[in-house]
Amino acid sequence: MNQDISDLEYLDRVRKRVKKIKGFYSHLLVYIVINIMIVIINIQDLEPGESYFQFKNFFTLFFWGIGLLVHGLSVFLPDFIFSKNWEERKIKELMEKDRKQWD
Incomplete structure (x- = not known):
């Protein structure tokens, strides 16, 4: 059973x-x-002779990319920030604190 x-x-x-x-x-x-x-829309909105390589055209790509990276x-790499079984240890720790408060 165990x-x-x-x-x-x-x-x-x-x-x-998964x-x-x-x-x-x-x-x-x-x-x-x-x-x-967004790239397609930005290309269509370019003035003749205007370069695509402007910050406004990469704003979403860059900041959303940071979020995607995180x-x-x-x-x-869950162990990159928190060590193995961190979540389980934290749950046990908080349960112990709650138990001590109610005792």
């Missing part, structure tokens, strides 16, 4: 991880599609 619980917990963790990876790829796909559309790091 083995079944740990298997179920492991399966649940794997499913959550869901995070899928979320990142969805974010990446939307980022690419929307930014291609999202990717959180999905593929």
Whole structure:
């Protein structure tokens, strides 16, 4: 019975991880599609002889790209910021604090 619980917990963790990876790829796909559309619109709005390489044309690409990078790091390098099992340790810590308050 104990083995079944740990298997179920492991399966649940794997499913959550797959869901995070899928979320990142969805974010990446939307980022690419929307930014291609923005590039096309910006190119059509250029005056004759005007250069495309202006900050206003890269504003969304740059700042959304930073957000996408952070999202990717959180999905593929979760231990980069937080050590292994940080979330579980934090939950246990907070549960202990709550227990001590109620005792």
